[in-house]
Amino acid sequence: MPKILIVDDEPNIVTLISRYAQREGYDIVTASDGREAIDKCRSEDFDVIIMDVMMPDTDGFTACKKIKEFRDIPVIMLSARGTEFDKLFGFEVGVDDYVTKPFSPMELMARIRVVISRTTASVPVNDSRHITYGGLDIDTFGLTVTVDGERADLTAKEYALLLLLVKNKGIVLSRDRILNEVWGYDSFGVDRTVDWQIKLLRSKLGNYRDSIKTVRGVGYKFEM
Known part of the structure; x- marks a missing residue:
């Protein structure tokens, strides 16, 4: 319960x-x-x-x-x-x-x-435990992220946001889709919610902050 x-x-x-x-x-x-x-x-x-x-x-x-x-x-x-x-x-x-x-x-x-x-929710069994790009490592079992060997202090929402972007590498995700996928709602009534969360996430990714690309007027994508 x-x-x-x-x-x-x-x-x-x-x-x-x-x-x-x-x-x-x-x-x-x-x-x-x-x-x-x-x-x-x-x-x-x-x-x-x-x-x-x-x-x-x-x-x-x-x-x-x-x-x-x-x-x-x-x-x-x-x-x-x-x-x-x-x-x-x-x-x-x-x-x-x-x-x-x-x-x-x-x-x-x-x-x-x-x-x-x-x-x-559990991680699907067909997912690999680690998703790695250079020094950026996402542990999908432990739900942790390390940047160049140091653990990044991400909140649950920041982790979910990063994982969504990484799993859709190279695909532009709209703000509405990100809201729906990460928070589970079509809208919070706050236009800048996603932008603010992206800003916070980037600040914790060190040299990999620029891997999250802004697509003006649309949304964001992960690219290495």
Whole structure:
């Protein structure tokens, strides 16, 4: 049974999400602020975290960044602030999805299902363990990337994005396709989501950053 951590200082929001999540068959654990969420993640593992941004003591962004330092748990962030800056900042600290309040509980459940299915999906058995281009090595079993012998500190989304590009080497992928393949949605309502994630990914690839080519007005491709 997938286990979800719901983090929000508004009891009515926690109750609402818990009710719908339990109907989906999820095991529910709750926390009222970011610090409590960090503590719970140190002692327990979760399949996904649903977390509010604005909370007392430790906000959601700070908590997400701290948790990602010791556990790679997908985080869906909730916020009444839906500006592009807020969403892009969230992606930078490791947020996997961003839902603006007020939200549809059914839509949130759909997003949870997608996140869990993508993070628990196994690598096809016919894939080779390593995809290597020069000093760039992608371990498809260990889900890690090394650049010239040093491990790159990629988030789950950055890894999925790189793997998608590499597996489609030489093929131009549109932003819409990347959104759909990596995040599981046709659109986040944020035009620059893919561009921002590409920028973050390039910054971690060292000498291979230029292997991700921009195709103006269309999208991106991987080329060596």
